[in-house]
Amino acid sequence: MPIITHQDLIELAKIDVEVASDFGKIAKKIETIASAEKKMGELYQSYTKDLSNYVRKMKDKSKQMEVLAREENSGVDDADVKAYKQRVAEVTDQIKALEGYYDRTKDLALQKKGMVKRMEEYNKLVVNNAKIRKRIVEIGLRIEKEKNKMVAADSLSKTEDALKDTEREFERSKKEMEKKWEQLVEERAEVNAMWAALKDSIEDFE
Numbered sequence: 001m002p003i004i005t006h007q008d009l010i011e012l013a014k015i016d017v018e019v020a021s022d023f024g025k026i027a028k029k030i031e032t033i034a035s036a037e038k039k040m041g042e043l044y045q046s047y048t049k050d051l052s053n054y055v056r057k058m059k060d061k062s063k064q065m066e067v068l069a070r071e072e073n074s075g076v077d078d079a080d081v082k083a084y085k086q087r088v089a090e091v092t093d094q095i096k097a098l099e100g101y102y103d104r105t106k107d108l109a110l111q112k113k114g115m116v117k118r119m120e121e122y123n124k125l126v127v128n129n130a131k132i133r134k135r136i137v138e139i140g141l142r143i144e145k146e147k148n149k150m151v152a153a154d155s156l157s158k159t160e161d162a163l164k165d166t167e168r169e170f171e172r173s174k175k176e177m178e179k180k181w182e183q184l185v186e187e188r189a190e191v192n193a194m195w196a197a198l199k200d201s202i203e204d205f206e
Helices: 006-068 078-148 153-201
Strands: none
Touching (some): 078 153
């Protein structure tokens, strides 16, 4: 079995920081996507308002056609009225589908923003934990040097106490990091639920 050196522990701390850096980049990209999704939801909301104005005018026309259909020479008959009402119903259904879609899109974007916040919080904890790990190694090396140099017992004891304090700090940091990860997992589950809701909201519409 290979012997673990101080350098191995320092390398782990270094990799932790690098992983955190990449994780941070991913969080930024998710935030950018969420902003674009929110914007898209707002565009669909604006589009739906235009459709609502359009369908109101269509309904006015439908009522007028019903009046004219009572006259034989109006050029409008019951079949025309029925066909036009069908068109009104189709646009109305489209509006309902779009309303569900843009609401779910904005919900998804908002939920992603919350997840990004958790990702950033977790990232800070990872970096801090890596720094503490490196500090533990550095104090350990200092203790070895002091022992080799036959440093006074009082001085060595203080360094050993500093190591114990730092090790306790590391454990606290680790627990805090694990707790934050659990929160992030919950946030991701919420995002997945929003994805499912968005998928359910999609119907055939233009």
